[in-house]
Amino acid sequence: MTITRRNVLLGATAVAALAPIASRAQTSEVVIGVLYPLSGASAQQGVDAQKAYEAALDVINKNHEFDLPMAKGEGLSGLGGAKIRLIYADHQGDPQKGRAEAERLITQEKVCAIVGTYQSSVAVTVSQTCERYQIPFLSADNSSPSLHTRGLKFFFRAAPHDEMFTRAMFDFYDALKKKGTKIDTLALFHEDTIFGTDSANAQIKLAKERGYKIVADIKYRSNTPSLSAEVQQLKVANADVLMPSSYTTDGILLVKTMAELGYKPNAIVAQAAGFSEKALYDAVGDKLEGVITRGSFSLDLAAKRPMVGAINALFKEKSGKDLNDNTSREFMALIVLADAINRAKSTDGEKIRTALAATEIPGEQTIMPWKRVKFDEMGQNNDADPVLLQYRGGKFVTISPPQGAVAEPVWPMK
């Protein structure tokens, strides 16, 4: 055969067309971007998250006997045993840095998906960036309801959002009221980014629907040097329940300031965040006996599902801490994502997206009290049942919903 220009071109095209497939088949690693605050005011959450992802990576990349997707066998079987590699980036809690880092992860580091981000305000910009590049974004621990209602195709969240959490709180109030406990007035205390704002909106809406009176709605500036004025207003309102939505720093300052200004609320029901962090209890735990927080995780589950205890031990070895509301969700996020990539048998964004949309993981194959992981058309898992936890004697016990509770609630708190 004579070599014509036409043949050369055809051959080149064929080689070019085959090349990506060949390299894809040989993919020995799958790169995923992990975006967290690793410095700045929330660095502690980012560093803890890293440990949670390392634990999940261990489960995925090494052979374990847990009844979790991806645990058995090494790496992703659907991609010839490819291992997952994580690239961490620091957004410092700043939405603009989050956007820039997401862009860098996608264009420079060629990640095939991103997980993150702790702060919902950062998840807003990161998920938009991912949408533009058609790369799936798995929100591990962001709870703002408005995140999944923006019509993004590449946004997924396996965990509950704050409307679901808030509903659990009001179900709990209703149940207590039925038994004769006096709960009429609520005081909201929330920080001023999307997390606090969305949380308060959900609380206001449900309070109206179910006939509770909001006697104080205090929106404060996050990382403020002083909360005296804010606490003063809470004290004057003296509601039956104080409902804070605060990150750790503000949570510590809130509790310290309450003690200083002689304000002892009847009950605190917190929207997790700072109130699920060990650091907060190390600092002011003695003033929080009986505080209630919502959660998506409970170590009590280990009694029913021994795997939860084993994974907690794996995490504790790396971090020195027990899994909590945030780290458990982060752990599960990587498992869910790895499962989808495995089924997609590809690192192509669109294919992973399709696989994520088809996800169906039964609750028993997670470390959470969820019914299952199945995303609706907006990428939200509506079967992620929240729990309410009460802090007693230095640890959390599950008090609601009734099917998951191991103890009766103590009300009012001490």
Added chain:
Amino acid sequence: MTAQTIIQSLASGLLMGLLYGLIAVGLALIFGLMDVVNFAHGEFLMIAMYATFFLFAFFAIDPLLSAPLVAAALFVFGAVAYLLIVRFAVRAKANAGMVQIFSTFGLAIVMRGLAQYFFTPDYRSVTHSWLGGKTVSIGGIFLPEPQLIGAAVAIAAFGGLYFFINRTDFGRALEATREDAGAVALVGIDKNRVFALGWGLGAALVGLAGAIMSIFFYIYPDVGASFALIAYVTVALGGFGSVFGAFAGGIIVGLVEASTALLLPPSLKAVGIYAVYLLVVFVRPRGLFGSM
């Protein structure tokens, strides 16, 4: 809004304001002495808080007792920072202003990074100190003891500083160097020693503030940032270079912050501070008590 609410807010604002003043005085002192803004001022506060925390965690020394130790340690730290870094930055032939900014700004970033590396980003807290969580109640007005002590320390430190500057030889040398650094060299005063002393004093004052604050505030590598910003505003409001101005500025900032939180939604309380600041800068660009 009851009278009690108003009095409580103003009292809280005043106590906080005295602390803001104590933090800002060191900044004003250094600026007044040699026209250098210490951008690592917040990080000085941060290491003072960590020092207090570690003395408490390892040796169970109450912050009230360790405050003088921490202040002394910060004095040395401040003087060394001047001798090792700032001394060379101010000598820069080209772009001296920029070099000064970057040297102290760089110092801030390095200190923050080292703190995160060595101390981890975890939030620390001094639990169970003598005054922690204690509060005095007068007619329904709550005055937290840590802040009361902080206010007393602030007033005493300011008095001491005032005495030191106006009544001692070193103070007079400080004042003279402030007025004309070139001329004092002619009469045999070692300019570098005076500057080092100024940096030491400035750091010691913010060290005192850090020690007291660790009783009621949480501690982490970035803790200085939110206070440093207020300190810069306080210094600018009170008047650049005026130690008295910084102190008065602190009180004004504390009171304005508290009253804004009372009148507007608390998330806007910083607006009041910056509004007053802008107003002062418009009407009197050198600040309320500025002399330059």
